[in-house]
Amino acid sequence: MSDLLWQKPGVAVDARIQSFLAGDDVLLDREFFACDIAASRVHAQGLRRIGMLSGDELSALERELDALAEDFRSGAFVLDERYEDGHSAIEARLVERLGEAGKKLHAGRSRNDQVLVATRLWLKEKIQRVAMLAREVATVALDRAEAEATLPMPGYTHLQRAVVSSAGMWWAGWAEAFIDDARRAIDTRNLIDANPLGTAAGYGVNLPLDREFTTEALGFARMQVSPACAQLSRGKFELAALEALGSAMLDLRRLAWDLSLFASAEFGFIALPAKYTTGSSIMPNKRNPDVIELMRATYASVAAAKAEIEQLLSLPSGYHRDLQVSKGALFHGFGKGLAALALLPDLLRKLDWKPEAMRNALEPSMYAADLAVDLAKQGVPFRDAYKQAADPARWSEGDPRASLAARVSPGAAGDLRLGELRRRLEAIAR
Ligand code: ARG
Numbered sequence: 001m002s003d004l005l006w007q008k009p010g011v012a013v014d015a016r017i018q019s020f021l022a023g024d025d026v027l028l029d030r031e032f033f034a035c036d037i038a039a040s041r042v043h044a045q046g047l048r049r050i051g052m053l054s055g056d057e058l059s060a061l062e063r064e065l066d067a068l069a070e071d072f073r074s075g076a077f078v079l080d081e082r083y084e085d086g087h088s089a090i091e092a093r094l095v096e097r098l099g100e101a102g103k104k105l106h107a108g109r110s111r112n113d114q115v116l117v118a119t120r121l122w123l124k125e126k127i128q129r130v131a132m133l134a135r136e137v138a139t140v141a142l143d144r145a146e147a148e149a150t151l152p153m154p155g156y157t158h159l160q161r162a163v164v165s166s167a168g169m170w171w172a173g174w175a176e177a178f179i180d181d182a183r184r185a186i187d188t189r190n191l192i193d194a195n196p197l198g199t200a201a202g203y204g205v206n207l208p209l210d211r212e213f214t215t216e217a218l219g220f221a222r223m224q225v226s227p228a229c230a231q232l233s234r235g236k237f238e239l240a241a242l243e244a245l246g247s248a249m250l251d252l253r254r255l256a257w258d259l260s261l262f263a264s265a266e267f268g269f270i271a272l273p274a275k276y277t278t279g280s281s282i283m284p285n286k287r288n289p290d291v292i293e294l295m296r297a298t299y300a301s302v303a304a305a306k307a308e309i310e311q312l313l314s315l316p317s318g319y320h321r322d323l324q325v326s327k328g329a330l331f332h333g334f335g336k337g338l339a340a341l342a343l344l345p346d347l348l349r350k351l352d353w354k355p356e357a358m359r360n361a362l363e364p365s366m367y368a369a370d371l372a373v374d375l376a377k378q379g380v381p382f383r384d385a386y387k388q389a390a391d392p393a394r395w396s397e398g399d400p401r402a403s404l405a406a407r408v409s410p411g412a413a414g415d416l417r418l419g420e421l422r423r424r425l426e427a428i429a430r
Pocket of ligand 1: 025321
């Protein structure tokens with residue numbers, strides 16, 4: 001291992017204890033290593049602005065940081081157990097290549113603000129991706145709601161056939177849900193969009209760091225003012241991001257549930273695109289909806305990540321090593337969540353309805369509620385109309401197929417207000 005940044009002379013390092021301390025931390029740091037390098041570059045620029053580095057030293061640091069980023073991307077540099085963590089690896093490499101200048105970079109920063117800034121930069125990008133994927137899902141759902149506004153489909157409550165509805169109604173529900181998820185992700189991105197660099201170990205530092213400069217150079221909307229709060233926010237902003245992701249995952253879980261029911265022979269409402277199904281090792285006849293099942297399972301990973309971070313935050317203020325554990329949870333949750341969400345737009349686009357089966361699932365009883373309302377419109381007090389409409393003999397008056405047009409045509413009870421949803425969708429900036 002490279003020298004530990006904090007090693008004391010005369011205190012031997014115990015390999016077993018070091019390995020416990022390190023865990024998989026350095027490997028996790030691969031995930032945001034590029035962000036850590038980018039923030040290190042801006043920190044160096046900031047040091048130059050207050051005279052802590054010469055122009056030549058800054059140029060050399062910038063050159064070597066760029067080279068490290070490139071080598072990491074290409075695989076020429078591997079971040080592994082040779083280093084305690086990604087932060088130490090950056091410094092080790094700079095010292096190896098540049099000597100003195102490399103040793104100067106850490107002035108005015110701590111790994112505590114270093115990990116915070118790398119995580120926030122990484123997370124801003126990931127949560128933006130959640131927003132854009134949710135937006136894309138909503139777009140597919142809305143396009144299909146428009147195209148299939150009058151395709152009849154049973155509406156269920158308690159999984160029991162309830163009323164005559166439409167595929168358009170079903171799609172519009174998902175469109176609005178994912179529009180809300182996209183907006184929530186964007187709100188959360190705004191919450192996270194604050195720069196912790198310069199807060200050092202959580203108590204600031206006796207250097208006139210140009211925090212306005214680093215905030216702007218790193219593309220943050222604002223700075224985290226209080227160094228103490230920068231530490232208090234660790235875990236909390238990751239939790240907020242997982243909650244926003246979790247909101248989309250909850251919708252995905254329910255959507256996947258619908259699809260797995262609809263794909264069963266008992267419903268038979270949809271044909272899943274073949275590439276989204278798998279087979280059985282023993283039953284040659286099977287086509288299994290494994291993809292939607294794994295999509296449904298993804299919420300468990302996100303919920304587990306949230307739970308782990310929430311448990312970690314049972315701490316007094318200030319930095320504690322416990323906080324390191326939040327990284328694994330965050331990366332795992334986002335890795336799973338984004339992978340599932342990324343497949344969803346195409347899956348939804350390619351879904352084929354089986355209109356015959358949907359039509360066959362409509363039965364006269366499903367007109368009862370409409371009939372009661374029709375009677376009320378004619379002046380019968382609703383509770384009396386309800387009692388009259390409860391009589392199966394009257395259901396024949398309302399062939400569900402006939403009532404359908406009234407329910408699903410624009411302007412009638414089933415008006416889907418798709419124009420309003422389209423406006424909301426378009427208001428979500430890319
Ligand atoms: N890997 C550490 C973390 O994620 C980096 C910060 C270490 N700071 C410290 N004071 N030991 O928290």
